Amino acid sequence: MRIAILGAGNVGGGLAAAAVRAGHEVVISATSADSAQRAASAAGATAAASNAAAVKDAEIVVFAVPHAAVTDIARELGEDLNGKIVADSTNPLNATYTDLTTSGTSAAENLQQQLPNARVVKAFNSIFAARHANPAEDGTPLDAFIAGDDADAKKLVGEFANSLGYRTIDAGGLRMARALEEISFLNISLNASNGWAWQSGWKLVGPTD
Amino acid sequence: MRIAILGAGNVGGGLAAAAVRAGHEVVISATSADSAQRAASAAGATAAASNAAAVKDAEIVVFAVPHAAVTDIARELGEDLNGKIVADSTNPLNATYTDLTTSGTSAAENLQQQLPNARVVKAFNSIFAARHANPAEDGTPLDAFIAGDDADAKKLVGEFANSLGYRTIDAGGLRMARALEEISFLNISLNASNGWAWQSGWKLVGPTD
Numbered sequence: 001m002r003i004a005i006l007g008a009g010n011v012g013g014g015l016a017a018a019a020v021r022a023g024h025e026v027v028i029s030a031t032s033a034d035s036a037q038r039a040a041s042a043a044g045a046t047a048a049a050s051n052a053a054a055v056k057d058a059e060i061v062v063f064a065v066p067h068a069a070v071t072d073i074a075r076e077l078g079e080d081l082n083g084k085i086v087a088d089s090t091n092p093l094n095a096t097y098t099d100l101t102t103s104g105t106s107a108a109e110n111l112q113q114q115l116p117n118a119r120v121v122k123a124f125n126s127i128f129a130a131r132h133a134n135p136a137e138d139g140t141p142l143d144a145f146i147a148g149d150d151a152d153a154k155k156l157v158g159e160f161a162n163s164l165g166y167r168t169i170d171a172g173g174l175r176m177a178r179a180l181e182e183i184s185f186l187n188i189s190l191n192a193s194n195g196w197a198w199q200s201g202w203k204l205v206g207p208t209d
Numbered sequence: 210m211r212i213a214i215l216g217a218g219n220v221g222g223g224l225a226a227a228a229v230r231a232g233h234e235v236v237i238s239a240t241s242a243d244s245a246q247r248a249a250s251a252a253g254a255t256a257a258a259s260n261a262a263a264v265k266d267a268e269i270v271v272f273a274v275p276h277a278a279v280t281d282i283a284r285e286l287g288e289d290l291n292g293k294i295v296a297d298s299t300n301p302l303n304a305t306y307t308d309l310t311t312s313g314t315s316a317a318e319n320l321q322q323q324l325p326n327a328r329v330v331k332a333f334n335s336i337f338a339a340r341h342a343n344p345a346e347d348g349t350p351l352d353a354f355i356a357g358d359d360a361d362a363k364k365l366v367g368e369f370a371n372s373l374g375y376r377t378i379d380a381g382g383l384r385m386a387r388a389l390e391e392i393s394f395l396n397i398s399l400n401a402s403n404g405w406a407w408q409s410g411w412k413l414v415g416p417t418d
Contacts, residue, residue, distance in 0.1 A: 099384065103313040104312040104313035131415075137414040137415050138414070140414075142414065142415075145395075169399070171395055171398075171399070172395075172398055172399075172402065175308065176395060176398070178391060179391040179392060179394060179395040180395075182387055182388040182391040182392065183388060183391065183392050183395075185388060186354075186380055186381075186385060186388040186389075186392075187413065189380075189381055189385070190378070190380070190381075190413070190417070193381065194417075194418075196416060196417055196418065197416045199415045199416045200413050200414065200415040200416060200417050201413070201414055201415050202411070202412075202413060202414075203411075203412045203413075203414045204396065204399070204409050204410070204411060204412075205346040205347075205349075205351065205409065205410055205411075205412045206340075206346050206351075206408045206409040206410050207405060207406045207408045207409060208399070208403075208405055208409050209403075209405065
């Protein structure tokens with residue numbers, strides 16, 4: 001698949017490297033062309049000159065920026081994202097990591113409102129960046145939960161997550177992004193307050209069929 | 210420990226049986242004395258004549274009723290719950306199981322507001338009733354997530370959950386009840402929409418130390 005990753009930090013870089021290993025064509029963009037180039041070189045991906053250039057031919061556009069940057073990038077890209085599959089991997093944490101900023105809704109629902117003609121899928125937000133290099137624990141794949149209102153978009157993002165080594169679980173409609181952002185907040189909060197290694201991940205065990 | 214379980218349905222009955230097996234003294238109350246008696250007999254517990262009688266000497270009071278019944282029971286018990294550790298195992302689902310009724314807050318936070326002198330701990334809501342008979346999967350304990358603002362109360366509820374065979378994870382303050390209610394809603398929704406066996410459970414895998 002042709003994957004555009006907006007963001008050259010840990011999240012974007014980790015996902016890009018995993019996607020390249022899985023055989024996808026990956027383009028990275030960032031605020032600074034230099035950091036996009038560095039992240040792309042490290043991941044074996046291609047750097048794009050701009051966000052608009054990155055998304056142009058992409059089948060999946062991943063928002064892998066800090067949540068606070070999402071609104072501006074969505075505004076900047078605007079119609080370039082019409083009809084595009086947008087995977088929102090962000091978590092709307094406040095500045096002190098003590099709460100979410102989206103009481104009663106979710107980052108993904110807000111993004112879908114801002115981009116009514118994009119096909120927003122919540123994805124990858126519940127997985128720490130470092131796990132992409134090793135998406136299994138004791139030989140069992142971690143779960144990649146996705147949520148969205150566009151079935152075809154969700155199917156493609158799910159196939160992408162499976163190709164990286166995860167077990168994709170379709171959590172339901174975009175409203176379920178609230179659950180995915182809460183489980184991620186819980187995992188982040190546990191690692192921050194207990195000094196864990198930022199490697200813990202979610203798994204739904206027991207019969208899931 | 211002396212455990213009072215308010216509610217004689219699947220949740221109350223399953224938890225009571227597990228608590229009796231773990232050696233605790235368990236009292237069950239319900240709207241109908243008959244159903245309390247039936248659930249108590251099945252679990253090897255004692256039936257109480259009323260909710261007030263059940264909570265009188267209890268170290269932990271578990272709300273194991275449908276969420277819609279919580280407000281009335283809390284009003285009925287009122288000061289009987291002053292200083293008591295109240296474990297809220299309810300999930301605030303709407304009538305069609307398609308959403309939660311607590312946008313922007315949680316059932317547990319609402320209960321704490323209604324009972325300012327009780328020590329509310331969110332607990333057991335993220336575990337299906339049927340799991341109490343078998344709290345492990347492939348030899349690994351499922352996780353029991355608890356949240357609350359009273360450290361001593363949380364400690365005791367955590368020890369109780371450990372005694373039943375779970376691995377307790379302290380999710381943080383009572384605000385984290387929102388996360389625990391969302392993860393439970395997600396699991397409920399997945400079982401309802403996919404026809405799963407209502408046995409799936411949450412596990413945080415990878416390094417948690």
